[in-house]
Amino acid sequence: MRGGVGLCDVSWLAKIDLKGFGLKAAPSLGPSADCWHLGACHYLATFDPEARGAVLRSIQALTGAAPELDLPPPVYATEVTSVYAALLLAGPKSRHTLRKLTSLNVSESALPDGACGQAGLAHVHTLVLRRDLGGLPAFLLLVGREYAESVWEAIAHAGQEFHLTPFGLEAWRLLSL
């Protein structure tokens, strides 16, 4: 996978959808969570389920506004862990694989580490979240859970040219170090 590209199912990652007029600026959720800007006043938090406690406390601080105390406009948090399947595409050839599937510009300048974009990927609406892994370019691809199997097949097919290999938790842990 280091020479080409690998694909890993990380749908177990926790995801929380944040919306509200109180989100005109990016919320800060602590070091355990990544916060992705999906639209005006719309963010998605992704994090390892083990950090759930800490992340929920940060979110509570945002959403616990009491209108009668004249605090900022409310923020609504919705649990969407089950709504999205998450596929991690990683390796030097991950961009080459992606550009066979989506018209989203995933070049280094257009989508640097930590940036996100939304577009069709294999004809399915996808959230593309760039989060490099162990020095390798890597992309977290979020699709509606019902599409997961179908999109996996499309990515695996496009990645054949680069000898795409599926990888599991062990390899993921090793790369994350």
Added chain:
Amino acid sequence: MSFLLRCPHCGDRSVYEFRFGGEVKPRPAPGASEEEWVNYAYNRTNSAGVQTEWCYHRSGCRQWIKAVRNTRTNEVLETFYPEENAR
């Protein structure tokens, strides 16, 4: 037809990523005449020139925006989020 629209959030995208929502026109007040309602429901100005229209970024951020476009040349002059209280 393959012109680009600048989504305020996502940047330049192909027009096919959007769903066309029709020209922007004011909705009659509840007590308006039948003629005004019929005109609103069934008639379009359909300008040959600059018009303001609704676009839904269905392949991207899934937000509604307004676009000002010249229907003769497909030049998109401006795109913006709908202003508050401007329906």
Added chain:
Amino acid sequence: MSRFFFDGEPIEAQPGDTVASALYRAGRRIFTRSFKYHRPRGLLCLSGHCPNCMMNVDGVPNVRACVTPAREGMRVRHQNAWPSLEQDWLSAAQHFDSLMPVGWYYKTLTHPSAWHVAEPWIRKVAGLGDPPPPDAPPREYEHAFLQAEVAVVGGGPSGIAAAFEAASGGAQVILIDDQPEPGGHLRYTRPGEAPASIAQLRGQPNVELLARAYCFGLYEGGLLGVLQADPHPGAHERLVHLRAKRVVVATGAYEVPLLFENNDLPGILLSGGARRLLFLHRIVPGRRCVIVGIGARAEDLASDLRGAGIEIVSLISPDEVLGAVGSTRVEGLRFRGGSVTCDLIVVCGPLLPDAGLLSQAGARLAWSAAHGAFLPADLPPHVTAVGRVTGSGLEPAVPLPPGEVRAGKRHFVCLCSDVTSQDLVDGISEGFEHIETLKRYTTATMGPCQGRMCQLPAIGICARETGRTMGETGTTTARPPSPSVTLGALAGPRHHPVRRTPMHYQHEALGAVWLDMGAWKRPRYYRTAESSEERRCVQGEYQAVRERAGMIDVSTLGKLEVRGRDAGRLLDKVYTNRFSDLRPGRVRYCVICDDAGIMLDDGTISSIADDHYFLTTTTGNLEFVEQWLEWWLAGTGWDVHITNLTGGLAAVNLAGPQARDVLAGLTGLDVSAKAFPYMACRQALVADIPAILLRIGFVGETGWEIHVPAESGEDLWKALLEAGKAFGIRAFGVEAQRLLRLEKQHVIVGVDTDALTSPYEADMAWVVKLEKNDFIGKAALSRAAGDPREQLVGFVMQEDGVPDDGSAVVMDGRPAGRVTSSRFSPREGRAIGLAWVPAGLAGEGAEIRVRVQGRPLLARVTRRPFYDPEGARLRM
């Protein structure tokens, strides 16, 4: 070295050979037969422009052999000749050319039945090549999406220079070239002189080279369509969508033939074709050669050919030439003042800018006599042109318009369609004087070469015959794709998105027969140990629901969470009934109309809290409802936020007289009729899984719609099956559900309603709350509250026969209405359904006739549900 097969015979190919060059080296001179007259044709351009080398390669028809690299094991077959290229019986057509003048369909086939007799025969012999047989192995096509700051089309000397200049300036460049190696015309005019610039270019990190790729279209917004051959071992073709901020067109110039008698004979080569054979493939095309051309071009060519050992018999000026001599190959040339024998004629044809892409981008084409060509002008701001495509270095080869037009039946202007100068002159004399109408009447320029070989001489003839200048005559409109593109490449990888519910593999294990609903897979019915036959299985499922308990996977329902201080306000605005007064723990049926009062969708809305609602929509309409709600919200500043939960929740509808017994065994929640009445919603653990339960009834029995997180869907399904075993529970599919709901006359929006249906016509006046403040459709609906002209009614057949969905309701022998849904009901013993009928026939008991397999059968209108009209079983 490699070996491929031509018509079953092995052919040796050297490295770098194309299919055509290998066949030529092996001695072949006839490569195809022409479209109409089946005249023998040989290599002419060697550059993929003319139609003379088209063959079937590995099952793919109409492949240009002269630009297709030879591969080990390739199977090549000839086209358009029977029994062989050397002996084609259909070449007898030439003897009947007087019966086939220009526009002959309109002149010869004038008797009313003539076309019907002639058409099958014309179809048999028409066309070029055969489509692949149905069992041919599928070919792999790919798509790719690239972005560039600068796209350079054409890897010849000007293109390479332009790419290098842009890259040195820091731009990210993509260079597109259709040959295996860049270099353009230098590859066969100055072979061995690989410019230093190519090596420099390869060294630049911000330049990407797409080789063996041709650009077939330049579209709005800087979009280029590019077709790349053999991108990697696993794919045959790749369609590249390339977005560029700036486009540099460096496509160069191509050469076209000269016009004289028998100018299409094998053995006549364009100067560029001869050079490609000599310098790219090291093949000597003949021994005794006549060059048709003047000036330095002809001299240079003579010197190149002599250097290869070819005897140059004569250099002849084009206006001296009368015609080539020979039957299946060149044997000599006749000219004013005599004739010579030869086995090769090389013509210095006009060089024309390959400006199609520039025309597509909106450039004007202006005639330049000094260049002997139409040159591109008025380019749009983001497009530039460099090199020979601008006309630089080009000179006229023949005067245009010609001094006189030699109209002859063997003077071929359009090689693709066998259109001669005689045909063009006749077409003009018949009144088709405009170049666009002349094109369509004669079909000149409408063949595989897309006008490359023939447009210029055709315009020349048109100008001369109508007394106009070349500029006044003008060109025909250039449109993409040019060159042509395979349909398979446009379609791309054979992958369609499939949506599977969390219980998909449970259904597989239960013997589901699948139904496609959009991209969703749903069980239509389940095969049992006793039967696989649909009707019996559906009946078994139906009986289970009516008599015991049934369970259906309804995970495909659209599900939206609507939250915010103004959530109730938005729902009141968008839906026809009231929701701001819906108490937490209650569910209400909901309908959306547009401002013309037309029904757009229906579903349910449950109140979780004052500022928190849970919406369900029909399976196919979720995207629409989400967009619709967001649109009415846009710009209002209301505090409402909508989240799509569809894939995140698995849902099962458990229904039947014993559904309560099944459910009670899996939850601690009090599910008695008193504690959990009809149209209530609760949250509780079911089989230890956190669930939302909605007590609603689409199929007319006591039932619950149970929603759980998707990852627990399988567990819920298995738990229900297990708990239901003792009660004889059955899983039921979409077909059984359709029948069950039909007995209750429950309307399905989009099936029983259409783009003209208001709630009044669908017998749902109760869902419209006109006393509300403004909502969408209120103005139209308050005006329409009177008697509608058409009504949706239930009916039961009085005779045997099951109408198809969509069958006509007839009155006095004429269609008066339409059946929307119809199924055989075991309970009634006859077919039942819903139908649109005129208001006059909408009364209870009215007799109507329904057309079933052509016969108008009797049916009776029933306004009340066929099953449990009071709805008592729902509320138990």
